Amino acid sequence: xxxxxxxxxxxxxxxxxxxxxxxxxxYSIGDEMIxxxxxxxxxxxxxxxxxxxxxxxxxxxSTIAAKAMIExxxxxxxxxxxxxxxxxxxxxxxxxxxxxxxxxxxINKLLDSPLNENELISFAMRGEVVSSISEHxxxxxxxxxxxxxxxxxxxxxxxxxxxxxxxxxxxxxxxxIEIKTSFSRKILPNKVKxxxxxxxxxxxxxxxxxxxxxxxELIGRSLNDYLIxxxxxxLIPLYDEVKSIAIKQGALGCSISGSGPSIFALTKGVEKAxxxxxxxxxxxxTSGNDFSTYVSKISEKGVSTMSN
Amino acid sequence: xxxxxxxxxxxxxxxxxxxxxxxxxxYSIGDEMIxxxxxxxxxxxxxxxxxxxxxxxxxxxSTIAAKAMIExxxxxxxxxxxxxxxxxxxxxxxxxxxxxxxxxxxINKLLDSPLNENELISFAMRGEVVSSISEHxxxxxxxxxxxxxxxxxxxxxxxxxxxxxxxxxxxxxxxxIEIKTSFSRKILPNKVKxxxxxxxxxxxxxxxxxxxxxxxELIGRSLNDYLIxxxxxxLIPLYDEVKSIAIKQGALGCSISGSGPSIFALTKGVEKAxxxxxxxxxxxxTSGNDFSTYVSKISEKGVSTMSN
Numbered sequence: 001x002x003x004x005x006x007x008x009x010x011x012x013x014x015x016x017x018x019x020x021x022x023x024x025x026x027y028s029i030g031d032e033m034i035x036x037x038x039x040x041x042x043x044x045x046x047x048x049x050x051x052x053x054x055x056x057x058x059x060x061x062s063t064i065a066a067k068a069m070i071e072x073x074x075x076x077x078x079x080x081x082x083x084x085x086x087x088x089x090x091x092x093x094x095x096x097x098x099x100x101x102x103x104x105x106x107i108n109k110l111l112d113s114p115l116n117e118n119e120l121i122s123f124a125m126r127g128e129v130v131s132s133i134s135e136h137x138x139x140x141x142x143x144x145x146x147x148x149x150x151x152x153x154x155x156x157x158x159x160x161x162x163x164x165x166x167x168x169x170x171x172x173x174x175x176x177i178e179i180k181t182s183f184s185r186k187i188l189p190n191k192v193k194x195x196x197x198x199x200x201x202x203x204x205x206x207x208x209x210x211x212x213x214x215x216x217e218l219i220g221r222s223l224n225d226y227l228i229x230x231x232x233x234x235l236i237p238l239y240d241e242v243k244s245i246a247i248k249q250g251a252l253g254c255s256i257s258g259s260g261p262s263i264f265a266l267t268k269g270v271e272k273a274x275x276x277x278x279x280x281x282x283x284x285x286t287s288g289n290d291f292s293t294y295v296s297k298i299s300e301k302g303v304s305t306m307s308n
Numbered sequence: 309x310x311x312x313x314x315x316x317x318x319x320x321x322x323x324x325x326x327x328x329x330x331x332x333x334x335y336s337i338g339d340e341m342i343x344x345x346x347x348x349x350x351x352x353x354x355x356x357x358x359x360x361x362x363x364x365x366x367x368x369x370s371t372i373a374a375k376a377m378i379e380x381x382x383x384x385x386x387x388x389x390x391x392x393x394x395x396x397x398x399x400x401x402x403x404x405x406x407x408x409x410x411x412x413x414x415i416n417k418l419l420d421s422p423l424n425e426n427e428l429i430s431f432a433m434r435g436e437v438v439s440s441i442s443e444h445x446x447x448x449x450x451x452x453x454x455x456x457x458x459x460x461x462x463x464x465x466x467x468x469x470x471x472x473x474x475x476x477x478x479x480x481x482x483x484x485i486e487i488k489t490s491f492s493r494k495i496l497p498n499k500v501k502x503x504x505x506x507x508x509x510x511x512x513x514x515x516x517x518x519x520x521x522x523x524x525e526l527i528g529r530s531l532n533d534y535l536i537x538x539x540x541x542x543l544i545p546l547y548d549e550v551k552s553i554a555i556k557q558g559a560l561g562c563s564i565s566g567s568g569p570s571i572f573a574l575t576k577g578v579e580k581a582x583x584x585x586x587x588x589x590x591x592x593x594t595s596g597n598d599f600s601t602y603v604s605k606i607s608e609k610g611v612s613t614m615s616n
Contacts, residue, residue: 021510152514160517191499201512202329206460208513209468212520
């Protein structure tokens with residue numbers, strides 16, 4: 001195999017109760033990438049369509065991750081990247097994570113899979129780090145593994161694939177205003193109340209329990225955030241209004257996706273997600289902001305090979 | 309039924325990763341109580357053996373909890389309490405929680421069980437509050453329900469009984485120095501680092517996942533505390549030495565029980581717990597402190613009726 005075309009899903013991270021430690025993929029949007037082996041032992045990006053990202057291989061997350069990977073593997077070839085960048089950078093739905101996951105997955109396949117999924121996550125994280133202040137794994141892990149994934153620890157890297165309830169759907173609205181991850185991280189306090197920590201710990205624990213017992217009502221009572229939402233929601237136009245619609249329509253929970261500005265809502269069944277989509281779309285048309293919305297089943301599938 | 313004798317187990321709370329939200333009973337030590345209906349509609353403590361606790365019904369946790377309960381139920385009788393106080397107050401193994409649980413359980417039985425377990429926990433918490441600064445449920449809940457219990461929220465009260473792996477044992481050492489819960493709460497900071505919060509959230513989540521998957525190794529990798537241990541361990545003689553022995557002997561984890569000074573270690577199988585008991589006992593004899601140790605299976609059984 002000399003060439004591969006891959007699809008890498010967008011991802012919702014943080015998921016209200018799991019700041020920096022939880023994420024899942026949505027399959028209705030993602031980056032596409034064609035990666036081709038080259039004789040010359042170097043990396044080159046020869047085409048970028050969709051949203052604008054750097055051609056410079058030292059500035060593009062895909063090639064930064066790829067570079068770390070080939071420095072370790074030292075293969076007898078180089079790689080040519082054609083990127084169809086479908087996820088707008090700074091959207092909060094794992095734009096850079098998707099590109100990094102696509103790149104390491106593609107190269108691994110082209111080299112006959114020398115690395116396991118954990119190793120792929122490690123290399124993909126190296127690409128992620130340029131778009132953020134600190135290394136994080138809550139986008140690349142679900143993009144690579146699929147399903148609901150928790151980050152147990154970063155060093156050593158330990159990720160846990162959690163049970164994904166069958167009837168879980170996600171609505172996402174992505175207002176087309178860019179919030180840089182580095183900026184939305186800076187506005188967070190360094191310290192939080194011990195009381196809020198205790199609440200966050202228990203709500204995350206009950207979310208994990210709810211996934212194992214497939215208890216949708218408990219999932220609903222566990223999608224709370226006591227740490228982050230209050231600081232970041234100020235950056236997002238009509239945040240409270242969107243959340244209010246989602247909750248009124250029976251969403252299990254609604255919060256900021258990643259570092260924003262995207263907002264997600266989880267529902268039991270697709271109908272509620274579609275109805276929230278209809279109502280939020282109506283509302284957001286009045287905001288003056290451009291936006292996209294998505295409805296997706298929460299899939300067990302991560303980055304995958306596409307037929308050419 | 310006019311009289312009942314009950315046994316209410318000691319409890320380990322916090323359990324490293326679950327500050328204020330996690331607990332389980334140990335059955336090798338607990339308070340015993342004989343409660344008798346009286347014609348006079350009042351509460352009286354007529355006998356206290358074992359450790360010294362107040363005869364004043366407005367100062368004893370058992371009768372404070374009982375008072376709240378009968379003010380709500382308004383039964384046509386009063387109650388006489390004979391308390392065998394076996395758990396030393398301020399021990400960190402749920403001394404007051406055990407007494408409060410015994411009392412509400414006994415009265416409920418004598419009144420033909422008008423209240424469910426959740427309601428019993430609520431009333432028992434009213435007794436607990438006198439020994440602590442704030443209301444907490446992580447001792448009374450496992451004392452009443454048995455098994456590993458997590459507190460999802462205090463208001464409204466929601467407790468979740470978690471799966472208890474079959475081969476889980478607990479070693480406890482209780483140095484006979486008193487640390488008041490109110491004091492050990494005061495030495496905690498009001499705020500903690502967001503980074504530590506994230507670590508605590510993920511370690512608690514992986515603990516819950518490990519219980520569901522009965523993964524003892526992951527239980528071991530999840531019994532970490534990034535918030536509390538560093539502050540409270542200073543109050544406990546030979547803390548680091550005890551922990552070092554436990555970990556060396558293959559304990560899954562070792563940390564402070566409740567607000568201390570007791571220290572617990574969890575093991576897979578009873579043999580390791582016994583060996584830790586032997587070695588820690590040897591060590592602690594050199595400390596000059598009086599102490600007791602216990603080894604217990606983690607039982608699914610909570611407070612229960614004893615044959616007279």
